[in-house]
Amino acid sequence: MPLYLDVHSVPGATPDDLRKAHEADMAVQSKYGVDYRKYWLNEKCGKAFCLVEAPNAEAAERVHREAHGLTAEKIIEIDPDMADGFLGGVGIDEAGAAILPDTRERDTAVRSVMFTDIVGSTELAQRLGDDIAFELLNTHDAIVRGAVSQHDGRVIKHTGDGIMAVFVSPVQAVKAACMIQTAVEAIVPQDNRPQFQIRIGAAAGEPIERDNDFFGSTVNLAARLCAHAEPGKVLVTNGIAELCLGKGMKFADMRDAELKGFDEPIRTREVLISC
Numbered sequence: 001m002p003l004y005l006d007v008h009s010v011p012g013a014t015p016d017d018l019r020k021a022h023e024a025d026m027a028v029q030s031k032y033g034v035d036y037r038k039y040w041l042n043e044k045c046g047k048a049f050c051l052v053e054a055p056n057a058e059a060a061e062r063v064h065r066e067a068h069g070l071t072a073e074k075i076i077e078i079d080p081d082m083a084d085g086f087l088g089g090v091g092i093d094e095a096g097a098a099i100l101p102d103t104r105e106r107d108t109a110v111r112s113v114m115f116t117d118i119v120g121s122t123e124l125a126q127r128l129g130d131d132i133a134f135e136l137l138n139t140h141d142a143i144v145r146g147a148v149s150q151h152d153g154r155v156i157k158h159t160g161d162g163i164m165a166v167f168v169s170p171v172q173a174v175k176a177a178c179m180i181q182t183a184v185e186a187i188v189p190q191d192n193r194p195q196f197q198i199r200i201g202a203a204a205g206e207p208i209e210r211d212n213d214f215f216g217s218t219v220n221l222a223a224r225l226c227a228h229a230e231p232g233k234v235l236v237t238n239g240i241a242e243l244c245l246g247k248g249m250k251f252a253d254m255r256d257a258e259l260k261g262f263d264e265p266i267r268t269r270e271v272l273i274s275c
Contacts, residue, residue: 001033001053004060006072007243011046018048024067025050032059042110045168049110076242112173112240113219114153114165114202115226116144116180121161128194136196137161143183151176156214162198162226166214170204170243174271177202177234181273185232200234201225204243224259225268238267 010017018041025036035053042048050072054060057075064071118124118140125133141163148155148165151172156164167173177200189195203225205218221237229235241251250272256265 008048113222117162147176147179197231199229234271241269
């Protein structure tokens with residue numbers, strides 16, 4: 001059966017509230033052929049996420065409605081191979097809650113990870129010289145940092161000819177990516193600042209944070225999507241596109257991409273920058 005991730009707004013909810021709701025789901029789910037596998041609560045953001053196996057999204061929603069009435073904002077079908085990218089390859093306690101590691105060591109939460117990459121940076125440096133290449137990199141960095149900051153993201157690190165950033169909101173990640181591409185396209189070439197292009201990739205999931213850096217399959221996927229994106233384009237997972245439903249954004253039709261390090265094709269969507 002398909003796997004779904006559902007997203008709830010639950011401001012003020014406690015772990016005990018979620019435990020009771022999950023128990024109520026389990027009491028009625030067999031009636032609809034549904035299996036709510038585990039859930040995760042982000043108390044700070046007032047968001048809850050459930051991983052559920054169901055014949056369809058409507059069946060999963062019926063369980064919530066009958067059990068406790070807390071229906072989801074969104075229900076997103078996800079690839080089974082990517083399930084751990086959303087709720088992590090972690091166990092569950094007796095209540096069904098995802099067991100998270102000691103947050104003093106590392107933090108786990110659903111985030112959107114974005115990578116940028118200057119197209120042909122090595123060739124540009126060889127053709128134009130190091131000084132101009134350095135100015136080009138500074139221009140890129142200023143644009144990316146400004147867009148990330150404006151959309152409540154956080155720059156994590158430079159990657160040589162690009163930047164890695166994270167966002168709590170996938171909507172903000174896509175908006176930042178669109179702003180970056182629009183700003184780069186609008187650059188008026190000068191002697192010390194030639195026109196250039198960048199590619200951007202983003203994926204949503206549950207990366208592991210430690211020492212102000214992020215690791216895991218979500219990070220790897222975002223980096224692969226960036227490398228796979230066409231110059232001047234933004235490529236995201238279908239999951240991010242689904243999380244942006246109702247936010248006035250436009251995406252190209254879904255396409256499967258064969259990405260290094262991933263056994264199964266990844267469902268991708270290109271962002272339509274004009275949105």
